[in-house]
Amino acid sequence: MTDQFDWDTGALLDRSGPGRVLFTTRRYPIFYLQITKCGCTYVRNLLYYLDHDAMHPKAARIHAHDEDFVKADLIPREIIKGAPGLFAVIRDPVxxxxxxxxxxxxxxxxxxxxxxxxxxxxxxxxxxxxxxxxxxxxxxxxxxxxxxxxxxxxxxxxxxxHWQRQSVRLARIEGLGARLLTLDGLSAQLAQTLGPVVPDFARKAAAVTTRNTxxxxxxxxxxxxxxxxxxxxxxxxKDAALYQKISAEWAVTSTKEG
Known part of the structure; x- marks a missing residue:
């Protein structure tokens, strides 16, 4: 299922783009690359909540309900590239x-x-x-x-x-400028990333309690x-090296903001 419109102008779109691998929402210009075992149950539930102001009725099994989500396959590359709401979550491979x-x-x-x-x-x-x-x-x-x-x-x-390398998945959106978040710092990093895109983001994120633990x-x-x-x-x-790099970058960001 895909909403066929341009986030900026509302114009209908008729072409496919790199967004075919990205989840988006009907309300906000968020573009999420899912990597399994990297907090995706929580993030998928969050995206659903942002569109419906309610939890998914099958929150714990949300991955079995792709029909309830929107893919960005018809959003042009130039809109997705560098978008503030374009992100993926990575994790320590161990x-x-x-x-x-x-x-x-x-x-x-x-x-x-x-x-x-x-x-x-x-x-x-x-x-x-x-x-x-x-x-x-x-x-x-x-x-x-x-x-x-x-x-x-x-x-x-x-x-x-589930065991594919994270770097292989990330290669699908190479060159789009996605912001990488780490699972162990996800709450704060999501707030920094999506807070400017979603009004009242902190309250909405706190309302989503389902996680795959x-x-x-x-x-x-x-x-x-x-x-x-x-x-x-x-x-x-490559996953281990990338995780260390991104973790260090977020640590610097947190120190500056602290």
Missing amino acids: DRFLSLYFDKIANQQNQFDAGMRRRVSKAAGLDLEHDDLATHRENCLKTLAWFSRNLDTKNAGKPNP SKKRFTKAEIMTPEIAETVRAIYE
Whole structure:
């Protein structure tokens, strides 16, 4: 579903553009590139709230309701490029991997992602019957080894967006000047980014309470080993470097404003 108009003039549009990968809203010139496991459940709920002044009736399963959202596929490139409301959210690759592993691969109670779990478990040779720390650590390494093969050689089919590199997704909007936010600083960074675009943004953002928080069997401190951390950063090298760069830039911004 797409609203076919120019944000500035209201004129109907008849051409496709780079906005086909961006979510937008009916009310505000916001353009969001979704990257899975990077706060997208909250952001999608926020976009819905901004258009409807109410929470989505299926907030926890909002990704199953694309029909309730607007894509910017007919918005011209010149309007999207450099727009104040153009953004994406990135995440520390280690945290992103652990969230994926515990939420969708190791969590056998999650029936929504049973197909993904079967695919990864079979291909990587995981042991999902035992729930001890050593088994989960071994599963993490096996999962990462298979992710690496799948990403670089397309072994066992097309990579799933949940483990695709963030940099690959960001390449879809290269040159448009999107502002990158970090998940761990999302609330404040969203306020700085969308506050000038959306009147009364703070109140509206606070009204959106739904987030996808994975229940981890072990904490990051408990499960993490140098080998797991190094493996994640080797596979997602560009993502790790970008996350460090953007985090440092936001830290400078926060210091100046503080």
